Amino acid sequence: MEQPQLLLPEGDANFSSIEDYKAQRGYEAAEANVGKTNPEEIVSIVKESGLRGRGGAGFGAGMKWSFLPKDGRRPRYIACNGDESEPGTFKDRQILERNPHKLIEGLLIAGWANTIDAAYVYLRGEYRGPYENLCRAIDEAYEAGYLGKNILGSGMDFDIYVHRGAGAYICGEETGLMESLEGRKGQPRKRPPFPAVSGLWKQPTLINNVETLAHVPAIVLDGAKHFLSYGTEKSSGTTIFGISGDVQRPGAYELPFGMPLDEMIETVAGGVAPGRKIKAVIPGGTSMPVLTADQIKGLPMDHDSVQKAGSLLGTGAVIVMDDRQCMVRAALVIARFFRHESCGQCTQCREGTGWIYKLFTKIESGQASMEDIDTIDEVANYMEGHTICGLADAASWGAGWFVRRFRDEFEAHVELKGCPLAETSFEV
Amino acid sequence: MALSEELKSRIRAELPKYPEKRAVLLTALHFVQEECGGWIEPEVIPEVAEILEIPPIDVKEVASFYAMFNESAIGKRHVRVCTGLSCCLRGARSLQDAFEEELNIRPGEVSEDGCFSIGSVECLGSCGSAPVLQINTRTYLENLSPADAPAILENLRREITEDEAETA
Numbered sequence: 001m002e003q004p005q006l007l008l009p010e011g012d013a014n015f016s017s018i019e020d021y022k023a024q025r026g027y028e029a030a031e032a033n034v035g036k037t038n039p040e041e042i043v044s045i046v047k048e049s050g051l052r053g054r055g056g057a058g059f060g061a062g063m064k065w066s067f068l069p070k071d072g073r074r075p076r077y078i079a080c081n082g083d084e085s086e087p088g089t090f091k092d093r094q095i096l097e098r099n100p101h102k103l104i105e106g107l108l109i110a111g112w113a114n115t116i117d118a119a120y121v122y123l124r125g126e127y128r129g130p131y132e133n134l135c136r137a138i139d140e141a142y143e144a145g146y147l148g149k150n151i152l153g154s155g156m157d158f159d160i161y162v163h164r165g166a167g168a169y170i171c172g173e174e175t176g177l178m179e180s181l182e183g184r185k186g187q188p189r190k191r192p193p194f195p196a197v198s199g200l201w202k203q204p205t206l207i208n209n210v211e212t213l214a215h216v217p218a219i220v221l222d223g224a225k226h227f228l229s230y231g232t233e234k235s236s237g238t239t240i241f242g243i244s245g246d247v248q249r250p251g252a253y254e255l256p257f258g259m260p261l262d263e264m265i266e267t268v269a270g271g272v273a274p275g276r277k278i279k280a281v282i283p284g285g286t287s288m289p290v291l292t293a294d295q296i297k298g299l300p301m302d303h304d305s306v307q308k309a310g311s312l313l314g315t316g317a318v319i320v321m322d323d324r325q326c327m328v329r330a331a332l333v334i335a336r337f338f339r340h341e342s343c344g345q346c347t348q349c350r351e352g353t354g355w356i357y358k359l360f361t362k363i364e365s366g367q368a369s370m371e372d373i374d375t376i377d378e379v380a381n382y383m384e385g386h387t388i389c390g391l392a393d394a395a396s397w398g399a400g401w402f403v404r405r406f407r408d409e410f411e412a413h414v415e416l417k418g419c420p421l422a423e424t425s426f427e428v
Numbered sequence: 429m430a431l432s433e434e435l436k437s438r439i440r441a442e443l444p445k446y447p448e449k450r451a452v453l454l455t456a457l458h459f460v461q462e463e464c465g466g467w468i469e470p471e472v473i474p475e476v477a478e479i480l481e482i483p484p485i486d487v488k489e490v491a492s493f494y495a496m497f498n499e500s501a502i503g504k505r506h507v508r509v510c511t512g513l514s515c516c517l518r519g520a521r522s523l524q525d526a527f528e529e530e531l532n533i534r535p536g537e538v539s540e541d542g543c544f545s546i547g548s549v550e551c552l553g554s555c556g557s558a559p560v561l562q563i564n565t566r567t568y569l570e571n572l573s574p575a576d577a578p579a580i581l582e583n584l585r586r587e588i589t590e591d592e593a594e595t596a
Contacts (some may be wrong), residue, residue: 087551125496127551128489128566161445165497166454169550183453183480185493218509229583244514244555251556286513317516324529333513337550340495393556427521 001226004218004238006211007254008099018140021101027146029221030105034112035154042113042220046386050236051216051226054091055081055172055209056285056314058117058235058303066206067196075117077200078110079181082123082130082210083165083314087337088317091240092210094252095272099214100137104160106147106213109220111158114206118159121210122177125166127285134162168339173389176343187343210242232259243269246276246322257302261291264301265320276322280406281391284314285335287394288373289401290327307349311401322412326425328408331402332360333428338395351391352383356370356399364428365408366418373410376403431475435463439479449480452491457497458482458565466506466564467498467577495549496565502539503545504591505584508562512551513558523559524548526574530581543588544581 008016010025023025030320034041047062068076081101084092095103107119123131138160141147149157165171165183171180175189180201199205215237219227230238235257241264244250248270257267261283265271272278278293289311293298299309306313321330335357342353359376360366380400383392403410412420417426432565438459456476462466468491477484491497498506509515509524527546529540538545554560557570569580 061586084553086549088514088555090553090555093553116466123453125494125565126549129568163451164454164458165494166458166497167549168493180454181451182448183450183482183490184486185490242556243516244558250514252471258549282513299523319555321517325517329516330513333511333516337512340550349596426517428516 003230003256004215004222006099006102006214006238006240007094007201007252012242015136016099016138018101018144021099025221026101027105027144027215028144029217030108030112031152033109034219035151035156037112037406037413039113039115042109043048045224046113046216047218049210049225049227050070050234052235052303053209054211054215054315055238056086056287058313059213061208064208065110065114065194066208067194068206068375069197072195073204074115076120076204077206078107078114078116078212079172079174079177079195079200079205079207080107080119080121080210081177081207082121082127083169083177084127084210085124085172085336086315088242088244088282088285088315088319089231089243089315090176090242091317092125092316092352093130093254094125094240094404095214096134098388100134101131101141102217103210103215104137104141104146105133106216107160108141108151108158109216110206110208110213112154112156115160116206118161120181120200121160121162121281122171122181123162123164126173129164130165133309138162150174151275152383168343169337169401170343170389170391173391176389177207178205185343187345188391190321190388196298197411232300232302232304235313241268241301241316241318243318244317245320246272246325247320248273258300258305261296261299261301261318265296265318269318269320272320272322276324278320279323279325280321280327282317282319283311285317286319286337286391286398287399288312288314290330290405294407319323324421324424326364326419326421327402328364328413328419329404329425329428331399332364334398335360335395336428338391338398342391342395345386346392348383348386348397352392353395355379356395360399363413364419366413366416368414370411370414373407373414375404376400431460431464432471433583435459436475439476450482450486453482454489454494457487457491457494461497462565464503466504467500476558486487501538503544503590504543506547506564507544508549509546510558510560510562511548512552512555512558514551514555517547518558520559523561523573523577526577528579530577540567544586547595 171186176186180186380396383396
């Protein structure tokens with residue numbers, strides 16, 4: 001059996017039709033299971049495969065499926081998260097553009113396994129091309145009888161609707177996503193109740209990322225053991241890493257978990273430009289703590305190893321910065337993002353993200369004192385763990401760890417009253 | 429500007445997809461923005477509210493929350509440069525500067541001929557082909573450099589002329 005593969009070869013980069021997909025064993029898993037296999041058995045296979053959510057948190061997908069109540073309450077929904085707004089992340093887009101039927105089949109199998117009535121795929125509004133591709137693929141799937149009424153003679157009716165967001169990072173947070181889908185501002189809800197019990201329109205709702213669901217067909221078709229034979233013990237299978245920033249071959253690369261980060265940057269993404277050195281790497285999107293060049297040496301790209309090294313794997317979005325770049329500016333860009341994207345609900349986040357941004361701006365322009373650097377750390381600490389959702393935590397880590405790991409550069413800005421790397425660094 | 433009957437029916441056609449009418453709000457605002465000059469005019473808010481049977485203030489609140497909904501007039505082509513970290517590292521700032529200089533406008537302004545406006549946008553999810561920008565809410569242009577700005581604008585001008593010839 002071959003390595004599980006989400007993306008078809010680059011040659012078919014534009015759109016893979018249902019015929020292209022079927023030529024790659026597409027819909028075989030659905031045909032063999034929907035209406036035939038006991039749903040609980042499918043949930044067990046997914047659990048056994050160790051599939052972890054690919055949306056950033058890495059929670060066990062099968063475990064999440066098993067949280068849905070068994071009280072017979074209908075309708076039940078899937079809210080598929082395709083908001084993909086974590087800076088550095090562009091993996092779901094690859095699936096939607098290049099192999100959208102993978103997601104449709106994943107939704108269909110998840111639908112059968114969890115007795116779901118309808119799925120809503122929430123796509124970020126900017127993804128117009130991916131939206132059109134997915135809609136086209138969904139039309140094909142309806143025509144082929146994989147969606148609609150009494151699918152494959154199973155007695156199951158199942159519909160997929162695509163819902164466009166409109167430019168708000170917070171709608172990638174699962175309860176913000178549901179608020180937005182229901183036609184409101186994307187302000188996250190308090191938990192409990194959890195979405196599994198009371199989600200979309202207060203009905204039981206399963207929320208999975210696009211990539212997570214796209215892995216399901218191969219797992220069901222080739223078995224949990226096969227999936228487990230790729231990656232590491234606790235981060236099984238493959239994932240789409242997005243490598244960007246100062247590398248010679250930036251792009252989306254589908255690889256098993258566990259390749260050392262420095263090796264991945266060097267051999268897969270072509271390394272930094274000749275004569276340059278890696279200075280800093282964010283391993284999982286800008287919500288995750290930045291790592292120094294020393295910290296990434298031999299660091300296996302799996303959830304546990306990255307956490308042990310002092311960051312998180314997040315969405316596998318690797319952002320590389322070389323030795324020309326100013327770390328104060330990098331932190332400033334990240335702080336600007338969170339200030340813009342805070343939904344404004346919780347005081348610590350609304351005020352904290354603005355305060356941190358102002359402090360970075362002050363440092364970058366050479367107007368700050370040493371106390372301002374300590375204030376960032378203090379504000380970051382106040383923000384963490386005190387709000388309805390994780391955005392404040394992310395803003396706190398994203399900013400705070402730049403200060404903790406590159407403090408000398410922040411202090412140099414104070415001492416020199418300006419940027420010591422102004423000649424070489426990117427501009428903000 | 430009142431909503432056309434055709435646009436209203438397009439919005440109503442979305443209603444069966446959801447158990448509640450309100451859920452169509454984002455879709456409705458996308459439709460309105462695309463068909464009515466690229467922004468959400470205050471006049472259309474009560475009309476959208478009526479179709480979805482929600483208070484107009486709820487429509488206004490949602491329109492103002494989401495970055496893609498413009499609350500003031502934009503140019504016929506609205507250029508949004510991505511300012512995510514990956515794009516910044518590869519020169520997003522100078523890319524945006526090049527457009528501002530070429531058009532002699534700043535973010536929030538519309539060029540005198542009404543053709544262009546410019547703005548920045550948070551990460552567009554195209555980090556492997558940075559720097560990137562989006563035209564209106566559709567086309568992504570990737571792997572750019574500041575030197576590309578004049579040719580991009582020339583193409584867009586040609587597009588606008590062709591569009592106008594078609595409508596005339």
